[in-house]
Structure formats: C-alpha cells, structure tokens
Amino acid sequence: MAKIKKKGTSGQAKNFITRTQAVRKLQISLPDFRRLCIYKGIYPREPRNKKKASKTSTPSTTFYYTKDIQYLLHEPILHKFRDHKALAKKIARSLGRGEVGDAARLEKTGRPRISLDHVIKERYPTFVDALRDLDDALSLLFLFANLPSTQTVPPKTIALCQRLCSEFQHYLIITHSLRKSFISIKGIYYQATIQGQDILWLVPHKFVQKVTGDVDFRIMGTFVDFYTTLLGFVNYRLYTSIGLVYPPKFNVNSDDKGGELDAFTLESSGIETTASIEGQANGHVDSEQEEGPTNGHDGSEEEKGHEVEQSDAQRHADEIGRLIAADPNDDRDDQIMQDEAPTDAIDEFVVQGEGGDVLDQPRQSDSEAGTLFAPYSFFLSRETPRQPLEFILRAFGCKRVSWDEVLGDGAFTHDEFDPSITHQVVDRPPVIQDDSIQIETATEGDDMESDAVSKPARSGRMPGRTYIQPQWIWDCINQGKLLRSDLYAPGATLPPHLSPWVKPTKNTYDPTVPLADQENSDEEGVEAEGLMDHNDAPAQVELDEDVDSINGHGMDVAGAGDSEDLSVDEEFGGFASDEAPDHGAAVEEDDDRTDYQRELEAEAAGLPYTIVGSAAAAAAASSSTNGGLAKKAARKRQEEEEELERRKMMMPKKKRKLYEKMAYSNKGKDDEARKLRGKRRMLEKM
Numbered sequence: 001m002a003k004i005k006k007k008g009t010s011g012q013a014k015n016f017i018t019r020t021q022a023v024r025k026l027q028i029s030l031p032d033f034r035r036l037c038i039y040k041g042i043y044p045r046e047p048r049n050k051k052k053a054s055k056t057s058t059p060s061t062t063f064y065y066t067k068d069i070q071y072l073l074h075e076p077i078l079h080k081f082r083d084h085k086a087l088a089k090k091i092a093r094s095l096g097r098g099e100v101g102d103a104a105r106l107e108k109t110g111r112p113r114i115s116l117d118h119v120i121k122e123r124y125p126t127f128v129d130a131l132r133d134l135d136d137a138l139s140l141l142f143l144f145a146n147l148p149s150t151q152t153v154p155p156k157t158i159a160l161c162q163r164l165c166s167e168f169q170h171y172l173i174i175t176h177s178l179r180k181s182f183i184s185i186k187g188i189y190y191q192a193t194i195q196g197q198d199i200l201w202l203v204p205h206k207f208v209q210k211v212t213g214d215v216d217f218r219i220m221g222t223f224v225d226f227y228t229t230l231l232g233f234v235n236y237r238l239y240t241s242i243g244l245v246y247p248p249k250f251n252v253n254s255d256d257k258g259g260e261l262d263a264f265t266l267e268s269s270g271i272e273t274t275a276s277i278e279g280q281a282n283g284h285v286d287s288e289q290e291e292g293p294t295n296g297h298d299g300s301e302e303e304k305g306h307e308v309e310q311s312d313a314q315r316h317a318d319e320i321g322r323l324i325a326a327d328p329n330d331d332r333d334d335q336i337m338q339d340e341a342p343t344d345a346i347d348e349f350v351v352q353g354e355g356g357d358v359l360d361q362p363r364q365s366d367s368e369a370g371t372l373f374a375p376y377s378f379f380l381s382r383e384t385p386r387q388p389l390e391f392i393l394r395a396f397g398c399k400r401v402s403w404d405e406v407l408g409d410g411a412f413t414h415d416e417f418d419p420s421i422t423h424q425v426v427d428r429p430p431v432i433q434d435d436s437i438q439i440e441t442a443t444e445g446d447d448m449e450s451d452a453v454s455k456p457a458r459s460g461r462m463p464g465r466t467y468i469q470p471q472w473i474w475d476c477i478n479q480g481k482l483l484r485s486d487l488y489a490p491g492a493t494l495p496p497h498l499s500p501w502v503k504p505t506k507n508t509y510d511p512t513v514p515l516a517d518q519e520n521s522d523e524e525g526v527e528a529e530g531l532m533d534h535n536d537a538p539a540q541v542e543l544d545e546d547v548d549s550i551n552g553h554g555m556d557v558a559g560a561g562d563s564e565d566l567s568v569d570e571e572f573g574g575f576a577s578d579e580a581p582d583h584g585a586a587v588e589e590d591d592d593r594t595d596y597q598r599e600l601e602a603e604a605a606g607l608p609y610t611i612v613g614s615a616a617a618a619a620a621a622s623s624s625t626n627g628g629l630a631k632k633a634a635r636k637r638q639e640e641e642e643e644l645e646r647r648k649m650m651m652p653k654k655k656r657k658l659y660e661k662m663a664y665s666n667k668g669k670d671d672e673a674r675k676l677r678g679k680r681r682m683l684e685k686m
Contacts, residue, residue, distance in 0.1 A: 012049060012053040013052055013055050014066065015053075016053040016063040017064055017066045019062040025069060026069070026073065036075065036078065038219070042064065042065075042068045042069075044062050045064060077119070083112040084112055087106060087107075087110050087111060087112070090106055116226060116229040119229075120230055120233055124230075127234075127237055130233065131195060131234070132197055134199050134230075138168070138231070139201045139202045140224060141164060141227055142161075142201065142202070142204065144157060144158060146203075146204050148208075148209060148211065150211050152211070152217035153211065153221075157224060161224070164228060164231045164232060164235065166264060167239075167247065168235055169261060169395075170266060171238045174244075174266070177193055177194050178190065178191075178192050178477075179191050179477075180501070181478070182474070182499050182501070183474060187205055188203045188205070189201070189499075190202075200501075206385060244267065244268060250265075251263045257408060258407065259408060259409040260408065261391070370397045372476065372480075372481075372482070376398060376423055377398075377418075377423070378401050378421070378422075378424070379402045379416060379421045379425070381404070381424065381427065382407060384426070384427050385470070386408070389401075389425060393473065400413075402421060419462075421462075424468070425470055426468075426469065427470055428490070429490065430491045468485050469492075469494060471488060471497055474497065475488075475495070498512070507669065508669060509677055511680075515677060515680055515681060
C-alpha cells in the first residue's frame with residue numbers, strides 16, 4: 001500500500017508562506033519585516049489557488065515565496081534588528097530604575113548602525129542594472145528634497161536628498177546627458193541617457209508642500225534610506241568614470257544664499273580614464289575641468305616613439321599621394337571619397353508607402369545637445385522658475401545664465417541691463433509704458449536724463465534682446481533645434497506643449513497637424529451639413545415669419561417697411577424655379593407649383609416675391625444637397641458594416657470576441673479624437 005501524503009507538504013502549500021508565518025519564522029516585528037523586505041527587494045506573490053496555499057480553511061491575503069523567507073534567515077540586517085530590540089529593552093529597564101543618564105548614554109552610543117552596502121551589491125550585480133532601477137529612486141529623492149522638515153521627515157534626510165540630487169544634476173550638466181523634459185500638473189519630467197540607458201524621473205514644482213497625516217512616512221522613509229545609498233553608489237561611479245573627485249566640495253555659505261548648484265565645486269582627480277578620454281572627444285568634459293597627468297613618469301621616451309611613428313606614417317602618405325597624382329584621368333577614387341565624406345547631419349528613416357512601419361529616428365548626439373544654447377546668454381526674470389531653467393540651460397551648453405539678485409546667489413550677473421545678454425525669459429504680460437511719465441522724469445535733471453538715455457525704463461525692453469516665455473526653452477530641447485521666438489513672445493498665445501514621449505498614431509488627434517488633414521470623409525460631410533443647416537436657419541425662420549404674416553391678413557409691419565426700400569428691379573424677381581438646380585422631373589414640378597402659389601399669395605398681400613421666393617429656393621437647394629450628402633455617407637457606412645459583418649461570421653468565436661474588444665477600444669479612441677477635433681473646429685471659427 002502506498003504511503004499517504006500529508007496535507008500541506010507539497011505543491012502550492014509548500015511553495016508559498018503567509019505573512020504571519022514568515023514573521024514568526026524570522027522572530028521579528030511586522031514593521032521590521034516590512035523594512036527587511038523593502039531592503040532586499042522581496043514582494044508579496046499571488047498564488048493560483050489561495051485555498052491550497054493557505055493550508056487552512058480561511059484563505060489568507062498576503063503570500064510570499066518560501067525560498068525568499070528562507071533566504072532572509074541568514075541576512076546580517078536581521079541581527080541588527082535584534083540588537084536594536086535588545087537595546088530598547090535595556091533603555092526601558094534603565095528608565096524604570098530612574099537611571100536617566102545611563103539611558104541617554106545607551107541611546108547615544110549603543111544604537112546599532114545598519115549598512116546597506118552589501119544589499120546594493122547583491123541586488124545590482126552590474127552598473128547597468130543600477131541605472132535601470134534609478135527612475136523611482138530619483139523621483140522619490142527629488143520629492144523629499146522639496147518637502148518641509150517635520151517630525152516624520154527630519155532635516156538631515158532632506159539635506160541628504162538635496163545634496164545627492166544636486167550632485168546627479170552636475171553630472172548631467174558636465175556630460176550633457178539630458179535629452180527631454182516636459183511640464184505637467186504633477187511636476188516636471190526629465191529624461192537623461194547614461195551609458196545607453198534612458199532614465200525618466202519627476203521633479204515636483206517649487207511650491208509650499210503641505211505634509212498630511214494620512215501618508216505613512218515610515219515606509220517611505222525606508223525607501224529613502226535604500227535609495228540614498230543606491231544614488232550615492234551611482235554618483236561615485238559616474239564621477240570617477242569622467243575623472244572627477246567624489247564627493248565634490250560643498251560651500252555652505254553659498255548654499256545659505258540660495259546658490260544651490262553653484263554651491264558645489266567640481267575638481268579633477270588627475271587620473272584620465274578611458275571614459276574621460278571618450279568624453280573629451282565627444283565634448284563631455286567641461287572646459288573648466290583641469291587635465292591631470294596620466295602617470296608619474298616624464299614620458300619623454302614615449303613622445304620620441306610617437307614622433308618616429310608619425311614620421312613613418314607621413315612618408316607612406318606622401319608616396320600614396322604621388323601615385324594618385326600620376327594618374328589624373330582616374331576620377332573613381334575622388335568620387336568614392338566624395339560619396340564617403342562624413343557629414344554632421346543625422347540620417348532619418350523615411351516611411352516607404354502608406355501604412356508602413358514607423359521606425360524610431362536617430363537620437364541627438366551629445367555634442368549637439370551640448371551646443372544648443374552655447375552661444376547665447378540668458379537672463380531669468382523674477383517670476384520665472386529659476387531652478388529648472390538653470391538646470392536645463394546649463395545642461396544644453398549655456399555658460400552664462402543670469403537672474404535677479406532676489407532669486408539667490410550663483411548667477412553670471414545680476415544686472416538686467418547687461419548688453420551681453422541675448423535672451424530674457426519672462427512670464428508676465430507686456431506692460432504698456434507711458435511716455436509722458438518718462439519725459440517728465442527725464443527733465444528733472446541732467447543725471448536723470450543721462451540715465452534715461454543709457455538705460456530704458458524698468459517696464460521697457462532692451463534693444464536687440466529677444467524676449468521669450470519659458471515654454472520656448474522646453475520646446476527647443478524636445479525638438480532638438482531653436483524654434484521661432486516670435487511665437488513665444490510675451491503675451492502671445494503659445495502653441496500646445498506636447499509630451500515628447502507620446503507619439504501620434506493613426507486615427508488619433510494631433511494638435512500639430514492641420515485640421516483638414518485629420519478629418520475623414522464622413523466627418524467632412526457632417527461638418528458641411530451642419531454648416532449649411534446653420535446658415536439656412538435664419539432664412540427658414542424668415543420664410544416661416546413671412547408665411548405667418550400672409551395667413552394673418554397682412555398684418556406684417558416689418559415686411560411692409562422693407563418693401564418700401566426695395567428698388568424697382570427687386571419688386572418682381574420672376575420665377576425662381578428656373579435658377580434652382582435640376583434634381584429630377586418630379587422635384588421640378590413640385591417646385592414650380594409651390595413657387596407659383598407663393599407668388600400669387602405674395603401679390604395678394606402686396607409683398608415682393610423675392611423675399612419669399614429666394615428663401616424658398618435656397619432652402620430647397622440646401623435640403624436637396626444635404627440630403628444627397630447624407631444619403632451617400634449613410635449608404636457607404638451601411639456597405640462597410642455589411643462587409644464587416646460578413647467577415648466576422650467567418651471568424652472563430654474566440655477571435656471574434658477578441659476583435660470586438662479591440663473594436664470597442666478603438667471606437668472609444670476615435671470618439672475622443674472626434675470630440676477634440678470638434679472643439680478645435682469651434683475655436684477656429686470663433
């Protein structure tokens with residue numbers, strides 16, 4: 001007889017373990033268990049059958065892999081948690097005995113310190129793995145860097161987050177790794193490319209943040225502890241890869257004055273690595289960076305060897321040049337050289353044929369991103385957001401960023417009237433200056449007159465300077481080129497600010513494309529029909545009023561007054577049925593009969609026929625035209641629906657259900673795009 005298996009020893013019951021069982025097995029509290037799982041990257045799992053995995057009649061809600069909990073038994077952090085628990089008992093015993101000094105001493109010196117260095121090395125075996133997991137880390141650290149200090153968020157944590165974020169921004173500025181940015185309601189999105197990995201994070205706006213009590217900052221603080229360690233490792237690797245000293249020097253006085261990025265001083269380590277050499281070739285290393293020696297030797301012997309190699313290479317090149325010059329009729333090599341000549345332009349993938357695959361276009365190179373704003377000097381007005389603008393401008397090559405003195409320290413200049421400034425960023429409507437006030441103040445003295453000539457008024461503009469709104473900078477970096485500044489002038493209606501990561505697809509609304517290119521034939525027919533109905537409505541109302549006045553024994557004051565102002569030619573307009581378009585013999589006979597009857601009624605009432613006849617003819621023509629367009633559109637839709645139904649009948653049931661789900665989703669997208677096009681159509685008509 002076979003041995004009977006005991007329940008819960010195989011299958012899902014063995015592979016999964018509940019949270020309560022895991023806490024008991026590790027012999028720690030539930031908050032410490034949460035911290036340990038966050039540090040180690042262990043998350044709850046969902047079994048296929050909760051009843052079989054729970055081992056009890058009541059199905060549990062949270063499960064973990066048994067192997068993951070078994071792996072945590074040998075974690076060094078677990079011993080630190082137990083040491084901390086033992087220390088808490090000692091402090092409580094000292095306080096119970098009244099030994100306050102011993103309790104304070106134990107709390108100050110005996111607290112165990114938890115190091116997460118080994119956890120970072122375990123979870124991220126390679127540096128690329130750490131870069132791939134950097135999105136959430138940067139978003140959370142930038143969030144805590146903008147929070148106010150409270151009991152749940154200590155000032156030390158905020159200062160640490162600010163320092164790490166500023167160091168990461170300095171690396172992006174030096175290497176010109178920033179690629180795109182987008183302003184949203186939540187904050188400002190940034191995307192950078194580091195060693196081929198795209199990193200996207202969110203920075204909140206510089207508003208006063210209100211910390212609410214419904215957020216568990218203990219769990220968020222655990223993530224902050226882990227992410228600060230991770231970003232510290234990443235910053236160290238990034239700085240050393242380009243030959244910089246980490247951590248950079250921090251000036252407390254400059255930071256107190258609002259310097260922020262300017263409070264850090266970057267220094268060269270004096271060791272030129274392979275990555276730094278490549279960075280110098282691509283324009284990565286800042287011009288202010290000092291070049292150190294590669295080693296401690298003099299290098300004279302190496303220089304002599306290089307000179308010998310260069311002389312040999314030059315001799316071979318001269319021989320090849322004589323051979324080419326000896327055959328002047330051979331132009332094939334010249335043609336090949338012209339064809340293979342390097343160009344700075346980036347190749348673009350062109351879609352061949354309608355409905356072809358759309359490939360991702362080549363990205364902007366680092367050298368182009370670093371020289372977009374290089375030849376210009378910017379001044380930021382007081383109402384503009386200084387921190388994101390300074391970061392973006394410096395990351396794209398601008399070396400001279402200035403702002404008002406009230407915005408903080410670290411500007412290139414605080415003088416708004418500096419003639420070297422080429423662009424000024426403003427975010428307020430233009431103010432019309434009263435010339436009389438300027439003339440009156442200028443005549444008070446010679447000094448005032450000289451100041452008025454040399455400098456314009458505060459509300460005026462500097463000649464030769466370009467005034468733009470902040471959106472111009474974001475749109476320029478997203479498109480990789482300088483856009484027209486007149487479209488972003490102060491007070492101008494700005495173009496739509498679109499996300500650079502959302503690409504327009506087929507049958508979706510695209511604000512950058514003209515409305516006529518996006519509408520289909522059915523929508524154009526409906527628009528024309530609605531337009532005709534809207535234009536013919538006053539004529540129809542006027543026709544109804546005239547007929548009512550005729551049936552009401554000629555008591556139409558407006559009609560009688562209008563007949564006196566009409567000319568002799570307008571008193572009798574003839575039969576308007578001849579001018580109407582031919583839409584069939586039956587339609588013509590009905591129109592002739594109704595026009596003749598209306599003419600007789602107009603003569604009996606003493607009214608000119610043109611008021612009634614022309615309106616009736618226009619109404620008949622518009623109704624027949626609209627009816628023809630509507631019938632054609634309805635017939636076309638009916639044929640398409642019938643053909644679609646025939647195709648669906650030949651599909652299996654499973655595929656037909658899937659197709660219906662896809663059609664329902666596409667219909668929702670089409671309806672949303674149609675609504676957006678309708679709104680735009682109404683705005684263009686206004």
